[in-house]
Amino acid sequence: MNNPQSTELIFELSHKGRRCHRLPASDVPMQTVVLPGYQTASAPPPLPEVGEIDLIRHFTNLSTRNMCIDTHFYPLGSCTMKYNPKRHERLAGLPGFANLHPLQDDDTIQGMLELLFGMQEYLIEISGLPAVSLQPAAGAQGELAALFVAAAYFRDKGQTHRRKVLVPDSAHGTNPASAALAGFEAVTIKSGSDGLVDLNDLKTKLGDDTGVFMITNPNTLGLFEKNIKTIAEMVHGAGGLIYLDGANMNAILGITRPGDFGADMQHYNVHKTFTGPHGGGGPGSGPITVRDFLAPYLPAPIVRRDGDRYFLDNDMPKSIGRVRSFFGTIGILFRGYCYVRTLGRDGLRAASEHAVLNANYLRARVAEGYDVPHPGPCMHEFVASARSLMKGKKVRAMDVCKRLLDFGYHAPTVYFPLVVPEALMMEPTETESRETLDAFADTLLAIRNEDPEMLKSAPHTHIVSRPDEVKAAKEPILRWQE
Amino acid sequence: MNNPQSTELIFELSHKGRRCHRLPASDVPMQTVVLPGYQTASAPPPLPEVGEIDLIRHFTNLSTRNMCIDTHFYPLGSCTMKYNPKRHERLAGLPGFANLHPLQDDDTIQGMLELLFGMQEYLIEISGLPAVSLQPAAGAQGELAALFVAAAYFRDKGQTHRRKVLVPDSAHGTNPASAALAGFEAVTIKSGSDGLVDLNDLKTKLGDDTGVFMITNPNTLGLFEKNIKTIAEMVHGAGGLIYLDGANMNAILGITRPGDFGADMQHYNVHKTFTGPHGGGGPGSGPITVRDFLAPYLPAPIVRRDGDRYFLDNDMPKSIGRVRSFFGTIGILFRGYCYVRTLGRDGLRAASEHAVLNANYLRARVAEGYDVPHPGPCMHEFVASARSLMKGKKVRAMDVCKRLLDFGYHAPTVYFPLVVPEALMMEPTETESRETLDAFADTLLAIRNEDPEMLKSAPHTHIVSRPDEVKAAKEPILRWQE
């Protein structure tokens, strides 16, 4: 449906004198407040001036230019694009939660604290690590907070020489970035041809300077690091800590626990595993769980229970402090809580089972026409490769992705992880049906046989096609200007 | 954006064993309730079986196949497609309103009754008619209820011979249909070439058998019946009553009042004038206001005030009874109340002024290329004609409408009123900007010069084009069947 209405930039729709939100007149006696002249502006900022219908049409029409879970299959690997339950949105709107100020007295937030305490307990149980902080704002901040914890722990133990953080080459970019930001030096560990951590490479890089090994398990290839126990022993043997990037927890809920397979710390992506939702790129929530000996260093506060009463415990002298203001991303933790309570112990495990089932089924279907470099079974996702198309028709993985859009499918994650050429990383999640997987696989297979030009110039049915990224980066236009 | 996902019929998506909404287990001791076997079914109805994500994708994707006010200009004449304020939707969700049972005791609904009492007062004031019933479910039911009132009044006065209801040929179809349904005989009154009621024709049809003259003012051509006072005198002189079809109240709020120009009864379309919204075809709300001598016959109950207390008055022995169960379309009355309170006395008048301004402006622009048969100024809408296109290019008004869809505009009302050939009835409403009117007019003018084939085969950008209505009516398929 052609729909050109009100999708100019909001600034271009501005019309002097138009208004949307209006304010009441002041009901207090007019104070001739004398703010010093150098504090005040001569005019308010030059914001756009539009009416309410302009605003609604503009943003409503813009929204229709997005694909999303509620309208499309969205098998974006590593992102766990599972269904976002509508009940969460309704419940999050309850005024008793939505209108709580973050600095209210504990006595007035007992329901909220009970919920957060519950969430702490569930995350502890699922990870098998006994202490938790709900504070980090996203997965990446969870990594950072945990590395701060590790640094504080090493400092406390007088081991400030442990300056290295080891990261597999298949790791997500946030891992090395967090390591650098936390003052560590990132060292890359190679993956073997089986897609798993190369134990030899690891051995050569372990040493007295080893601080933390950040491992993703299942890893970003969707493979379970079956040597994880050995790896943990090696790292622990060298005096280092194991950090588990928990982005892929969706594969193992109730099946295996990071604490049980050797991790000392982990983060969760509540917006992934516990169906956030994603919000077009956030907010997230990245709680961390850690072993007992690391607990004192966690960011404060933590919710604790004293009989029937819950309270925020700030009395943590060894705490690293804070990684953000206020308690955490409540909105996402709240939805995560609803999700855990809805699924319950059996539902969580079943979710992982079906996530893995769906991934393996899709993998089998995709393998009918694409390389799938690593042997199965995979966990919740897998990485295929478009390299055969590349060799023959000079069609790249990105072209396949763009063409998928034409058929009403969001693209898989592309060119990640870096260890697979022309990578197409697919994570169907457990909330998709076999019919959807089949229809998607059929499309993916059909695309392979299309005229290469059809793919290289795709998409053909979207509002834009192949925006010029080079140009965008070369002469960056990052804001509208008159 | 191509989007074929989940838009099959919901029945075709059904998959045995899938579920969405789940119920709790019973928490009461199991009663072996023995309902007689002949009362019970062997199995529940064969409803579709789908998961929550199927449901959401299906209905979300379907919704994107509609045009609506929030995404498109929708100048549908006679429908008053004005902006639907978002604050109304939020406030209607307040549990203190949304969760009220209709049969609660008056003591527990004082806030609701205060609101409804206020709405009664406002509708009385705006119409200049002193008594009101909020009960009718839509405009058409308002007509019917008012005609029941008239019949009861005539019966009471021993004038059961007043069996005729006069209706102008430009009237909306509900007018004659309501007349017939209320047991009257509908008689058509001609319009003059000026688009107004032909007084001579009226005169010849008035008589001892005249019950009610149903007039729309401004009429469906968007013209104010400037002889309304004379008309009222004529009808009243013949012993008949004047009914005002208030669908077009949006033109005259605070400017002129039906009670002041001779009407004895009127309905409102709250879903039009007071921005309902329209809901894809309902719900509506069609309150009626009447003169004092008709008040005893109104449907019961009515909200009355006794000091500080409000109550539902059912003690109306002459009442026609009821036209529906419970009080009325509260949801729409509620929004209408919010709207009246938001605009206030000045805002209501300004709304009508701008509605008329916008219509006249659009009329002037459209007249650049289309016949506009009646002289201006018009009120809140006007009727153009595509007859010149018909004569030359054999392009019909409907073709113009379909082509407009391609440019992202909803079509005007077409082929109504019946008195204008190839009618295009346009009501822009006051909530549109001059820019929108210009862009729409420019498109309408440009279309005129397009290749006729382009129009006859339009729309070209929608999911379907020219569904076969004849076939649909000839071999009606009104439900899915396996």
Add this chain to the structure above:
Amino acid sequence: MPYLLNTEADIAEMLARIGAASIDDLFAPIPSELRLQRPLAIPPGMDEITLTEHMSTLARKNQSASDAVCFLGGGAYDHFVPSVVDVIASRSENYTAYTPYQAEASQGTLQCVFEYQTLMCQLAGMDVANASLYEGGSAVAEAVLMALSFTGRTGEVLIAESVHPEYRLTLETYLANLNCKVRTLPTPDGVLNPDDVAKAVNDQTVAVVAQSPNFFGHLEEMEAIGVQAKKAGALFIASFDPVSMGILKRPGDYGADIAVAEGQGLGVPLGFGGPYLGILACKKEFLRKIPGRLVGQTTDRNGVRSWVLTLQAHEQHIARNRATSNICTNQSLLALRATVHLTALGPQGLKETAELCLQKSHYAASELCKIPGVSMMSATPFFKEFTIRVGGDAKEVLKRLRAEGYHAGLATGQWYPNRKDCITIAVTEKRTREEIDGLAAKLASVLKA
């Protein structure tokens, strides 16, 4: 001014284009003596913050089903509305569209209505259903109008006294000016006796109308009633509860010709009585008599399956005074809610909901009847609602229970003056054992006092 876009500068330019000197000039067709010479006596406008405060204040003056435990029924029930229903109904594309006159711009609405029609057929066991009516009461009246038109008879319409009193009143209002009388068949035992129907029908009887579960909550012998109606050549019109279809026999299966219902229980909030949803479904022989709108399937010029408004020839805008009804705006958004609701429930969800209603209401009945002085008004079977006798003035008892936080039931005597000691109590799937036990305890102590 709220929601207006054109500024003074715009207005000046627009007037210039129109060729008018002022907005006032545009109103020239309205004779000046007819103009209102003063501002409306309506309060000044309010911004959103003030309006929000005002409406919240009004809301706080109500004691809703969220503030007190709700056992009220009588045609409107505190059923749970799954969140998915709200989500879909609140999509702009659904609630800010008009009636789907332009098929290409309304395939979403049209397909949903087509699905709704199908679901209503499945639910009622019928062949065809319309796109909706206003609510349950006028649906009864519209069904009777169909019967009048179909049978061509001018005798009586027989309606059981146990049908919702407001539906009966609506029917009487609708028929008051037509050539047809409504006769109410008494139900002294709380249900209609089929033998009484047999006695009342004759060869001019237009229709027999019964409701099951009836207003007291009890089940009528629908099949037997229908047999009597048909013997006389009258149509049998059944008013049913959609939620009960999870376990009860469907109107189409027990022989009804036309089935009507209040659809509120299908995803519509209580909302003090409206907007609700009038359901009408019937056997195919009545197709051409169906009031209101219908959506039909067809194909477009490329052969694509699509949906359109159809059989409009009998609608008011074409047929005018010969239309089957005057309905224009109907309850589209509510039909959508019902569609989503039934899809969410599916057969199993509807069944379990009905079973919970059945179980909980029977538990409530048995607990309440343990209280000295309390007894069932009727020994006949019931589904989710039932009527008890409390031995004294029910209104007074209910008032005391309100003070304890219970909307405990309806004072049946409001509508049935000879049942002033009766309370009609509805128990939905939302009510918990704790709430039921609480009600029983409070009623016991109120009655003791």
Add this chain to the structure above:
Amino acid sequence: MPYLLNTEADIAEMLARIGAASIDDLFAPIPSELRLQRPLAIPPGMDEITLTEHMSTLARKNQSASDAVCFLGGGAYDHFVPSVVDVIASRSENYTAYTPYQAEASQGTLQCVFEYQTLMCQLAGMDVANASLYEGGSAVAEAVLMALSFTGRTGEVLIAESVHPEYRLTLETYLANLNCKVRTLPTPDGVLNPDDVAKAVNDQTVAVVAQSPNFFGHLEEMEAIGVQAKKAGALFIASFDPVSMGILKRPGDYGADIAVAEGQGLGVPLGFGGPYLGILACKKEFLRKIPGRLVGQTTDRNGVRSWVLTLQAHEQHIARNRATSNICTNQSLLALRATVHLTALGPQGLKETAELCLQKSHYAASELCKIPGVSMMSATPFFKEFTIRVGGDAKEVLKRLRAEGYHAGLATGQWYPNRKDCITIAVTEKRTREEIDGLAAKLASVLKA
């Protein structure tokens, strides 16, 4: 199981296609000794009805800003959120999409972020803004990291004690492992003295960080502070209140190099502290140091204006350990809320909101200071928040006021031990005279008791 679609029959067929005998087989790569041999110690699942009841029960255990009059601030304010903000943010297309990696499938999000970036520049008077950070505290830390990288200095970061204590703590945490010390400049008078800045800077000073309005609500002499920072070649980082921009001078206009803010006041519900919105805008010379995501304008292969994620070379997924930051998921949906909010307000709405805050807070301050024993902590100007002394233990006073239905303010001493008699009070445009007078009356009686 909730949300799962594949039935036993599906599973069997899928396993067959995979070539596995059971789901368990698929987990073969996980060594069995690592498997959890028991069910998780988590309660069984809940259906929607039960969950709704459970969550409502928890909600009732809170006393929210809807239950008590809220004068709490400290970085989170009870500003009004226009309904249009919720409507847009709750569109499925906005909240169930991922980061806009596929530009063609995400033009809606991308254009909104581009608009957001522009609005933030307009608001702060800056050249460039990023697509969002987590919240106000880490935004300060990220700004300091930018300064570290840009200046290459390794000296101190100077931060006023009057900056939000949790922001300061966050900054300290972020810098704890880096070659850079944080030094807090005392603010005994409630505001930072620019002379103290002059004394503290040197040629290794990385940045000077100040906040205005500061944590006590009072305005800092930002221009003068900035001058001192710049004299030493340090960057000047300003933390500001977006709502105050309706009347106060913008960071870009008073000389800040980097402006950061907590964006909660722009259409984000209180929500017990998150998700909120970290705003970061700066002068163009710092463009290449900006953390996180940026959206840029470009054209597509048909020349159509379009939007893409850009300058990703400095982001974690490309630059990895050399990235400007580790941010991946940011606060996109909150940035959207802010975009809609500011669009709804426009220049006039922002100005009027700010003026109401100014007027009402000053009225409150003057009413409260009429109470014997109550005085202003600082005589410096303030915007919507201010700090009073109550002459006794503020915590106790606040507790009593809570019992009267007022969240009356923050016990300043929680963060400033030498200010145990202080209460910091925020008054937004939502507070009415009646509420302010009510607070004054209750405080007077509490202090008298």
